[in-house]
Amino acid sequence: MTQLSMPPQLTSSAPQSAHRTDHRVLDTDHRALDLEQKARLVSGGDTFRSSGEPAIGMHPVVCSDGPVGVRGERWDEADTALLLPCATALAASWDEELVARMGGLLAAEARRKGVHVVLAPTLNLHRSPLGGRNFECFSEDPLLTARIGAAYVAGVQARGVAATAKHYVANDSETERLTVDARVDERTLREVYLAPFEAAVRAGVWAVMSAYNRVNGTSMVEHPLLAEPLKGEWGFDGLVVSDWGSVHEADGPGAAACDLAMPGPNPAWGAALAAAVRAGRVPADALDDKVERMLRLARRVGAFDPPAAGGRAPVPTDPATRGALRAAAVAGTVLLHNPQRLLPLEESALRRVALIGPNAATARVQGGGSASVFPAAPVSPLAGLRAALDPAVELVHAPGVRTNLRPTPLAAADCVLPDGSAPGVLVRYLAADGSLVHAEARATGRVLEPTGEVDLAPVRTIEVATRFTAPSAGRWRLGVVGLGALRLEADGEVLLEEYVAPLSDDPTYLHVSPSFRQVELELAEGQQVALLARRAVEEPHGRVLVLAADRPEAELEREFAHAVELAAAADVAVVVVGTTDEHESEGFDRAGLRLPGRQDELVAAVAAANPRTVVVVNTGSPVLLPWRERVGAVLTCWFPGQEGGDALAEVLLGRAEPGGRLPTTWPDAEADCPVYGTAPTDGRLEYAEGLHLGHRGWLRTDRSPAYWFGHGLGWGEWRYLALGAPSAPAADGSRTVRVVLRNEGPRRSRETVQLYLSRPGSELERPVRWLAGFGAAEAGPGEQVEVELRLPARALEHWSVAERGWRIEPGTFVLQAGPHCGELPLAAALTVGA
Known part of the structure; x- marks a missing residue:
């Protein structure tokens, strides 16, 4: 891979900006457009595309969510992507060259998927450990975030793909995120929350995304901070894009420094913006500046070039790419506790290894929300350790506990198509008269959108049908996820029929994780039942439909005891605990820092049964570790990306050194955290701590955390x-x-x-x-x-x-x-x- 030159460190030198474009060319394009064309050009064409302009040969600019994978324009299991370690794990490497290489991989993925703009990196800070999106942010520290973020930008843009510094600014928690007013004093803004964005601009970032929230009373989509210091003092010559759905009227954002309103079509922008200019409510030169910036970005990313011919290349699976992702996961793994040097494990002494925990057999490799992708072949800890150990070593496994909060989508292993021809589920898209618009077989019961290009305009109903075989006896909990009119049938009998009204207009809630309903059904082991889930489609409510089934509670009680028995009889017990994309996600903050479910109880029981216990913490953010002094070793692998299981095995067996250092402080008690709550009061969130977030706040108290910012052990x-x-x-x-x-x-x-x-x-x-x-x-x-x-x-x-x-x-x-x-x-x- 091409070596990337590192961006200069943030200094107080005069403003500078990289990749300037010939303005004479832009002016020529600019004069060729009338008012309506200009307004349309800075408006979204659809969910992830800007509006192109044939009159000047400009194609739509295609965007995709990041920051640890390039999803593309689709959000579907059939459209897989490379998955990097989460942003916190990348920052835990404290390695700018490695992060730049990861940025290069993302850029290659963007090009493979026809994407011009990656909507990343997220440069907000870990202000509170409860932040639901902390896994998508780098650190609690402005300098570490600035340097890692600048390296990320350099890596992505070295291949001609735009990075997007987001969310500008003070979008550091998710509670009431669409409307919350962050109250931050000027010095704190400059020294803490704006600093990473300034570093990104100095590194030449081509796009900045304005946040949903308000700052000191003004919505960020029309805030003066977009002009100063961003476009003025710092010399940012790129494009400011709104966060999705945050532009609600033309006058304020139009007159301010927001350049592109996404997604589209947006009735509050486009023609409404042209009308505002014509009426004098928005200055004409403000629109001209937006157009020039849109054209500049289009030229930088190649949107004036003919689209690439031929089909899309498959997701890379070559050893070099997978090795790079594995090395990144290793580099971010932090060894927190190893007093008796239990790690690395001595392979020659191993005869029986017990791998315990809810995150052991399932690869929990990313957080939830718009940052998530569908990885092609994620490696679980169980798969990684099984591949790494000598075949003579017995590897036993039990989950012990369950942590899921939402229904578990049906998997192909437990269900077949209604005609019995193959594993999976049948999805049908129906028009208002009941006629079939589209049908396809899917591997799981989670349906977000159809595979391939399908005109969904006439669709009014979605159905998921399958024949489910119960792996064990008991009262199975069957669930349906979706909004609007829902119906669930089993062997033709209606189990559930209800209208589910939306609880929020948050895009993540509507399009990723809407409400669900569950019912119980007694099934014998091996009993097969025909299931049918149906929902009516109401356009504002998205099209998510999930058919799910969860194991009986009595079986879970037996699993706990079985896990402890396996651990007691092993040479070493490795317990993989943590969170999932249900616990850490865009759209909500965490309720507390304890591990979900009975995981703390499981660790304590395993450690009592076997003193040679290694605990692997698989989360995107800090959690409490009440048992940390009672186990032989503790390490955190964060959300490690698709190669996490292989990376973990390398660390456990000493084939690689855990290279990570904490990018955020880990507390011993929730009450000790200098900044904890994220709930606004009357819509306002006071940043009363000022400069003293994270370890800076801890240093002002008489308390010590469990592990300090920067902590990490090695060999x-x-x-x-x-x-x-x-x-x-x-x-x-x-x-x-x-x-x-x-x-x-x-x-x-x-x-x-x-x-x-x-x-x-x-x-x-x-x-x-x-x-x-x-x-x-x-x-x-x-x-x-x-x-x-x-x-x-x-x-x-x-x-x-x-x-x-x-x-x-x-x-x-x-x-x-x-x-x-x-x-x-x-x-x-x-x-x-x-």
Whole structure:
């Protein structure tokens, strides 16, 4: 793969912007359009396409959700994609080169699927550990998010695909996300929440997405922050696209700096925008600027070129691609706890391994919402470990507990088509008169949209039919997911008939995870029953229909005891616990930090039965670990992407070192979190903590978290020896800092060296200390190395509200270096003038 040059670190230098386009060409195109054509050009053509303009040879610009896969224009199991580790896992690598390579893979996926614009990266912060979309964001820290985000942008755009920095700005939680008013003071906005977006602009990002929420009373789709500092001070010459469905009228967003309203057609934009310009409510030059930016983006991504001929290439399955994704998962895996060096496991001593937990046999590889894709072949921990272990080693498995909150879609293993010809379900799309519009066989009971190009305009009813065979006896819980008029039949008998009204107009709720209904049916083991689910289609309510079945409760009780028995008789027990896309998702925040269901109880019981217990935490965000001191080792693999199972096996068996360091602080108790709740009061969410989110907030308390920001163990034992005096400032104001350290462990290892700043006696309110730089060291046993870290000028600066600019407070700063923000053995002074 082509080596990518890294973007410059964020400094206080003059605004700069990459990839400028010849404005004379744009002006020529611009003059060829009349008012209606201009307004149409900056309006969505459909869900994921802008409106093209044949008069100037411009094709629609195609967008797709990210950030860890390119779904394309379809959302269907038949349209698979590469799936990267989640954004938190990528940030846990603290490795910009790796993240840029992942960006390159995403760009190749975008090109394969005919996509011009990837709607990622998400540059919002982990303000609260309850944030439902934290897995889609990089970190709690503005500098780490800025550097990882800039690398992501560089990787995607190096292949001519636009990245989109989102959601601008303060969209850091999901509760009331369409309307919430985030109240943030100016200095905090500049130093914390805007900083990653500024870094993305300095890296040359081609698109920015405005958020749904309000900031200090004004909707972001028409907020002055889109003009200043984004398009003015920072020099952003790209396109501002609205978040989907956030433009409700032409005048405000039209006069402001929103450039493209998505999706379309939108009656509040397009012709309405042209009318607003004609009436003088929207300045003509505001529309012209939007058009110029739309044309500039179209040229950058090749929308003036003829569409590629031929069919789409299949999803890559070559060893190099899968190996890159596996390496990324390993790099983000964080070893949290390993006091007796249980890890890595000694393969030669293994005879029987018990793999326990609800996330062991099912690959829980991503969070929910618009960021999700259908991976072609996700590798579960069970599959990965089975492939890695010597065939002579016995590998036993039991889930122990169940954690699903929503009905489990029927799987092909338990059902056949109504005619018995093949495994799966039959989906039928019917017109108002009952005539068949389209029919197809599907592998599961989850139906989002038909495979292939189908005109859905006449469809008024969707049916899913199958013959289900009960794997065990008991009262099976049968479910239907969908909105509107629902009906469920078993062998012709109506079990459920109800009208399900929508509970929200949130797009994720309507089109991904709408309400469901369940009924119970007593079935004998092996009994087959003909099931039919039907829903009426009402256009605003989406077309989701899911036919589901869940095991009897009594069977789950037996599973718990069986799991503990297997663990007790094994050489080592590996317990894979965590969340799923039902617990962490766009559209809602988490209710708490405890593991769902009886998982904590399961870990405690396994650890009591076998002291050689390794716990793998498979989540996108922090969870409480009340048993962490009672187990032999704890590591988190986050949502690791499609190759997660193979990556986990490599780490457990010591074939690869867990390279991750925490990008966000993990608490020991919910009450200890400096920022916890995400619920607005009367529609307002006060960012009262100001600069002190995450580890900055923890440092102001007398409490310690379970694991500090930056924490992570490996196979080495690092001793920090010396911190050199910072160099004189370079032309951009940055300085060089050198750290000397030695690996005193038994194996070759990689260390993430972190640099923090503090300002004793400051006249300003400041964090106790803040991340100022980081870099990697690598050494064999007994080797000493020197790491050179870059201290950017911005790390010493603060935003002066009174002077409307970046300033340095004269005096002495203290530099500290170490393995994480709670352990910094080295210190040096840095005195600066005004």
